[in-house]
Amino acid sequence: MSTDRNLIQLVTPAGERISHPEFDPWVKDIGDEQLCSLYEDLTVIRRIDVEATALQRQGELGLWPPLLGQEAAQVGSGRALREDDFVFSSYRENGVAYCRGVDLTDITRVWRGTASSGWDPYSVNMATPQIIIGAQTLHATGYAMGIQNDGADSVAVTYFGDGATSEGDVNEAMVFAASFQAPVVFFCSNNHWAISEPVRLQSHIQIADRASGFGIPSLRVDGNDVLAVMAATRVALDRARHGGGPTFIEAVTYRMGPHTTADDPTRYRDANELEDWAAKDPILRVKALLERKGLLTDEVQQHVHNKAESVARELRSGCIGMPDPEPMDIFKHVYSEPNSWLDRQQDHYARYLASFGDPAGATSEEGAR
Amino acid sequence: MSTDRNLIQLVTPAGERISHPEFDPWVKDIGDEQLCSLYEDLTVIRRIDVEATALQRQGELGLWPPLLGQEAAQVGSGRALREDDFVFSSYRENGVAYCRGVDLTDITRVWRGTASSGWDPYSVNMATPQIIIGAQTLHATGYAMGIQNDGADSVAVTYFGDGATSEGDVNEAMVFAASFQAPVVFFCSNNHWAISEPVRLQSHIQIADRASGFGIPSLRVDGNDVLAVMAATRVALDRARHGGGPTFIEAVTYRMGPHTTADDPTRYRDANELEDWAAKDPILRVKALLERKGLLTDEVQQHVHNKAESVARELRSGCIGMPDPEPMDIFKHVYSEPNSWLDRQQDHYARYLASFGDPAGATSEEGAR
């Protein structure tokens, strides 16, 4: 049976850099400049989240899954990746998407409902958000088997939640990853909740311990400590690159917002819990560290603020300015080759639309006649 | 990561009873008479297997999944159960079925193709064989949740193979069992093969270690040692009965025959492996133990032989004498209440059959006209 493991931590909630002989070497390249840049990304990502939430409230987005509180888990891991690594994430990793260089407008596309997903996965080596819980862990494992076949040294990284660990797919992914020793990193963001269900309902023991039963080594890291997350991810990536097979990372963090903008967490969780976690805020922690190091100059603050604001503006204008798709677009890309069934339906629908003076009337539930 | 655990063993392959302070107490009631009776069951079950295999070769059964080599795992566990415990097994646990008191004719029914399954599960508290790999582990877990709700102290026991541990269902079953602390025993017969696939393809580490990742205690037992299996099963049952939740048992054994009568294991496995395992034969081992104890009298041997032969005869005559089902039976029991779709089809088919002088012609592929 498992024993409680301590979290890997390099920076305390108070912003104190503590030494960790095993993991320190993995972030020794993170100097002052890098630290500031991490701080910037964390801040920008939170700002993105705030802006997108606002856009949802204003009716510009249909839905948004906030990542408030999980910034360090996403930035620490996202920035550890190499360009040729490939990410398969859930719907919540918009911060990782930002780190991968996904265009801001593209991030909002799917939530605005103008497309089924936002970007070309190959342009940033990141699949678009997966909604079916856990399904993407198998995709990552298969992709990693492909990397292996190709003799390449890139890594597939898959993100999923604590709730996802209950799904058969995630467990099967570990079976395959272990069996083939595939270069895949399982990154579990344990944010303590699966909608209204506490992590304890999914597992009585630590999530990270699941992996050992599959013969997969695991790391349990303070998910609100961006340095620790980066170090742990690098360890896992390094192992995968050098033929060491899969690693499971549990990033212990907290979903400070609702599950999505459609959710009301006051129905199921205690305000105190939120307060406890607010004290471990991933951004305040880096800020405190920078302060201790004397790096939190007005200039840095201003720069980060400006960057965040400009990103927010870009996000907003990109979102609002996005052209609506054309009705006939719904028939596109179902198949890559012609399909007689669909071609006929498409033809009929085009005729149907053409039979209207005002095509808008054709789609209202109340009717145009 | 896991470490190799020693097998729980109470009797060596040479038939020597070795002491095991932890598990001995669980079989202290197994005196001479009981030992002889276990020997009888083991022998009878092997005889059943031989007879059924012969029946298949003679065309009386469509298929048979031999359990040759796995007798101790099935008898040791099957005889540990209480009448009000409920078994959910795979297709291979015909020995367990025998221990549960399933009628011999009923055991062959499904393999003869006269019914979809052989017996009323409630008459012996054992579900009929499950063919979908691993599906039954969830049924056992649900049944155990029901036991729990009822405040009863019976236990659900599920049998499955080493290959099954890769299926999502088996892993999800462990999630639920752990989460609800349901009184269920996961009994994995690791017979080293899943058709042609060696257990190593499913897991690089010991199968028993899978459970720890779910927070479920496990036991790894010599599956060819009937006493050890019985002791381990009793430990698990006792824990479940007293609110201790699920236990996972890996019974390390070997499928000495083909996967089914349709399989040809010479295509994929080494004769040497078989020889090694023949030396650990579960029946020879008990025989040797009895011999050492001076219990293997001619009388005992004769009695066991007679019993096995009479069971084989009963099996054979029950199987061959089984009446064929009536054509219209295929429509029975699809629903428990009338169904207009099916009723119409049934009516039409009855008319169709009636339209023939000789109804047999109606079903031949070549046709009667």
Add this chain to the structure above:
Amino acid sequence: MTQMTFARAINSGLRKSLENDPKVILMGEDIGTLGGVFRVTDGLQKDFGTHRVVDTPLAESAIMGTAVGLAYRGYRPVVEIQFDGFIYPAFDQIVSQVAKLHYRTQGAVKMPITIRVPFGGGIGSPEHHSESPEAYFTHTSGLRVVSVSNPQDAHTVIQQAILSDDPVLYFEPKRRYHDKGEVDEGIDPRTALPMDSARVVTEGTDVTLVAYGPLVKTAKDAATAAADEGISIEVIDLRSLAPVDYATVEASVRKTGRLVVTHEAGQSGGLGAEVAASITERCFYHLETAPVRITGFDIPYPYSKLEMHHLPGLDRILDGVDRALGRPNSLSGLEG
């Protein structure tokens, strides 16, 4: 009679079932403390306890598979699948176990499991939240499939489904959850119209329009609109999708000679094909024109900005009615 929403009507039906039979047990993701993402189970865990209304871990196959085990043990599980698109991980347990166990055991083991599925589109959601997977289940022998279109039926039929000894898929038209209607909670589900019966909801003489679930409202609206043009549409709410109550549909088509079937699911292999084929078989010589299907397209459910193009709306249905009537329509002049 009480005015209540569709969602509340189901809630009240569930409550009655929980009250009437201690073996009824609700299972699903977020159905307890939260009361379900649509609040359909609101308050039930509080009143019946965590053993009767069970928040399960996040694994659909396990929810279904443990429901099977509970049914073995004599329980009557009512499983909630959070959204239509999340039923597929449970497909194996539904198709190979829930549907087949009664047959497999020659009637010894009953599977009185009710599977509640909020289904269909029109709510502006992302992928997997707007699907209409009913045809997968209507083609699966051993299951019964129903869908309701109004609060009263929602209330009565959920109780009938739970009372049934057969497994029942109960499809809830999620875009109608907030619609209100009169509900008589005193109706006895055992004496009410059986759940495998269709119902004529609007009488008419010119054409039979068959709908179910979310599109019954649209179909009724279409009938109203058509009446203005002097076209008399008979609207049938199928209610039961497997088996379909063909006697009721047939009687109508013998009268009208024309049939239009509508559903949100894709056309090819959808339930509309089954209805069209069976009705053609049963009353070919009464049909004046070929049955018309007005359905979703053969595409994955599209992104929300365009979903109203995919969903059959009033105008598309009326265009189909015109086709059935041989009146000018969008395909006039096209061969076949």
Add this chain to the structure above:
Amino acid sequence: MTQMTFARAINSGLRKSLENDPKVILMGEDIGTLGGVFRVTDGLQKDFGTHRVVDTPLAESAIMGTAVGLAYRGYRPVVEIQFDGFIYPAFDQIVSQVAKLHYRTQGAVKMPITIRVPFGGGIGSPEHHSESPEAYFTHTSGLRVVSVSNPQDAHTVIQQAILSDDPVLYFEPKRRYHDKGEVDEGIDPRTALPMDSARVVTEGTDVTLVAYGPLVKTAKDAATAAADEGISIEVIDLRSLAPVDYATVEASVRKTGRLVVTHEAGQSGGLGAEVAASITERCFYHLETAPVRITGFDIPYPYSKLEMHHLPGLDRILDGVDRALGRPNSLSGLEG
């Protein structure tokens, strides 16, 4: 031209695909050392290595899900599902991922996955080994579904399926695996009859009989038997089940005025309903009688002693032909 069994013809097609494209990779349970439980992949792992012909752990969802990942990486996975009844654990990955990823990514990610499924009954097997689940997939947009009926098509179409950039379900009629036929291995799959085309296999004038997979042989036998009675049956081998090549079926029905469709799958919601409905739509005024469906019943696949009652045999098909022709048949005198 070489005489070979159906199974060997697929094997040879797989071999060619492995030879022609290093990105083709075979995955499944027992397909390597054993060569598959039906020996369809016999010898391929030996010749192409364990990285091209992969024995996977026992988990269908994972097989399918990792195939998706491999496709992301540019591979063309060919997945074997050991038996029809074992495809359901992979249903979610097929329906929500394989079928939808091209659409989801606006064409950026292709899913050139071929899913080989030995299907159908008639081999005396226990439960789950004789199912005909094709209708679940023909109703799933984004997938192509084919079934083959003879060694030559088996050989050619498997290569076409693998060449297709769309995901293809390839249903192999397992009871025909040992049937022999002439196979020209020199045929170029790129110029052969496209896999989405049906084929008239027996010309006739009185009635159109549509079949696919295992029942094409039965249908041809029926045509031969009927010819003795002076009835001329035109037999169409659908080959493609999604999309169905309706142009070919329609042309035939316009000529014969009568349609019989046959399949092993249960009737309600089966592919026969789709064919009957679509052909009725397309050529209602050419139909003399209602399309007739001769299919398996709406029951779980029965135990082997009675499976020949469930499976449409020659006589049941001929009875259906009689019905379509308005000749005396088993339902003569019944209303409707």
